[in-house]
Amino acid sequence: MSRLQPARGTTDLMPAAMAGHQRVIGTARATAGLYGFQEMATPIFEFAEVFSRPLGDSSDVVTKETYNFTDRGGETLTLRPENTAGVVRAMISNGLTQSLPLKFFYAGPMFRYERPQKGRMRQFHQIGIEYLGPRDGLADAEIIGCGARILDDLGVLDRCTLHLNSLGDSESREAYRAALVDFFTAHEANLSQDSQARLKANPLRILDSKDAGDRAIIAEAPRLDAFLNDGSRRHFDSVTGALDGAGIAWSFDPLLVRGLDYYCHTAFEFITDALGAQGTVLGGGRYDGLSEMLGGPPVPGVGWAAGVERLAMLVGDVVPAAPPVAVMPMDGDAEGAAFALAETLRAVGIAVDLPTGGAIGKRLKRADRAGVRIAVILGSDEVAGGSAQIRDLGAGTQQEVAQAELATVLHAMLGEGQTS
RNA sequence: GCGGGUGUAGCUCAGUUGGUUAGAGCGCCAGUUUGUGGCACUGGAGGUCGCCGGUUCAAAACCGGUCACUCGCCCCA
Missing domain, CATH: 3.40.50.800 (Anticodon-binding domain)
Structure with missing residues (x-):
């Protein structure tokens, strides 16, 4: 084999692979348009703070997975590990907080320094939508519906399950977090090493540990839904009510948490068991505090991102078009x-x-x-x-x-x- | 960052307890067919056996290291 290989975790998209990507992106673009989402693009790299501030210190994505570099002007830049922060930054930069609501669609490469695996690359591609402005649960339901329709248009929805949870507002979340820390601290000696570390860094993450011993303890742990205050519960009910009314199937998953700090209220993932360990095919949620974290005015938002490679694997082989x-x-x-x-x-x-x-x-x-x-x-x-x-x-x-x-x-x- | 598996022709793979010139199918090139594809037949090209080192009279095979791929952990799309 030649030594001329692409860098680890990157790959060439030759026509057969590119055809699969284009099928996914083209379908998503068209369907998102049906919902009024307009395509836009942000730069592939941003000032490091754009990602480091909102994503939070507890997130592995920022602490050890970003590609950072200093340019010739001495600026510290980061290759985007995800696109939500960039889109919200673009909203603020372009003075669009006066023009809400905004509905954006994007598609493009993201970069995370991770150990490559099936469905996990260092340069990978995401499609996503962001709905900026609305505070009500109907918007959450609408973006979830859009995601479901894209999966359906691609012919993969029947192999995915929609998992849904509410993280509540910051008040509910803090109360739950405190209860969770109390509970797991009492059981700390029996937790796996990974989860002992998570107890300090991000206790919510213990909930989706795959360790068998952890799972037994988690089964006894306090549930997030018991800590939702009235407002948070109302919001969640409006989301599930809208989904039910539109006939969109979902299952409540109290253990579903998101890795990124800025999420609140609705969290959801479309998960498949057809791709091995990387089963999340489309995931997102509400991020009402993100704009402020970036130094902008308070602007609520909901959105999701989906992995193009993972979707393309589910879709299967696509034959590139040849001239007839x-x-x-x-x-x-x-x-x-x-x-x-x-x-x-x-x-x-x-x-x-x-x-x-x-x-x-x-x-x-x-x-x-x-x-x-x-x-x-x-x-x-x-x-x-x-x-x-x-x-x-x-x-x-x-x-x-x-x-x-x-x-x-x-x-x-x-x-x-x-x-x- | 941690653990398992795998690296032999362009691709998919054989290769015996270590033994002399490393094979097959597909693909590729040429011919049977000098203005015409699919089928068939004939011939041909193509390999630092991932890389480096070690053991041995002898290594594709055994050992060590390294790189890559892959599966899982972690994390996430």
Whole structure:
């Protein structure tokens, strides 16, 4: 194997993989548009504080997973590990807090320094939406509905389960956190090492520990829903009520917590068991305090992000589109005429490949395998007579057609809307 | 950061208790077919056996290290 490899945790998106990504992104873009989300993009790197302030010290994403670097001007920059903070920063930077509500869709690469695994890369891609401004639970339900519809459009919803929880407002959360610390401190000696560390850094995270011993203790731990105050409970009820009313299936998961500090109220994940350990395919929640953490005015928001690689794996192989027509000169003498003819066809919207050189048989074979449906063959006889041979590679039939009629005949053979 | 598995041709993989020139299928190239693909047949090209070191008369095989991939932990999309 060559030493010329991509850096660890990165990969080339060759056409077959790219086709899968494009299917995911294209579907998401179209469906998000159906909900009124407009596409935007933020820079791939930001000042480090954009991520370090809101994500919180307890988050592994910031403490050990970010790519940080100093540029020639001495600025400390971070490759974005996620995009919500960047979108909210963009809202503030562009003075859009006067123009609420805002609905954004994005797609692009994210970067986390982690040990690569199935469905986990150091450079990976996310699609996501952010709904900025609304405080009510209907907005939460709407973005969840949008996520569900995208999964459905991709044909993977039936392999996913929607897990839903409420983290409550800061008051509820603090009360719960205190109770949880009390409880787990009493059991500290029996917790796994990882969870003992989490007890100090981020006690909520103990709840989704996979350690068997931890799980036994967790089963006895106080539940978050018992600590929700009236406002938090009302908010959660409005979300679940809206989901039920729209027929969106969900299951209550009191152990679902999010790794990032800025989440409050609604937390949700679409989880599949078809991808091994990385089962979360789309996840998000409400982040009402984020704007203030970044130094902006208080602006509530909800959003989610989904992993393009993970979704593409669920979707399965996607065959990259090949041009349906290949114009082939018999030999070098016909190349000029073939190029001119190909250009004529492209001008009327027919996608055309122009394989030259080598034996005609070889080119026909390649074209057939690549999915080309029709070969237009030009030899010296055809060039002299102003005609072309049209060969249907599926049927094996061939006919001679005047070049002037070629576009019309090809359109008819390919059918409407299938010319590209 | 921690643990397990795997690295042999472009791809998928064989390779016996360590033994002489490392194989197969697919793919690729050429021919049978000098203006035409799929099928068949014939021939051909293609390998630092991931890398470095060690053991041995002898290493693709055994040992150590290293790199990469992979699965899990952690974390998360």
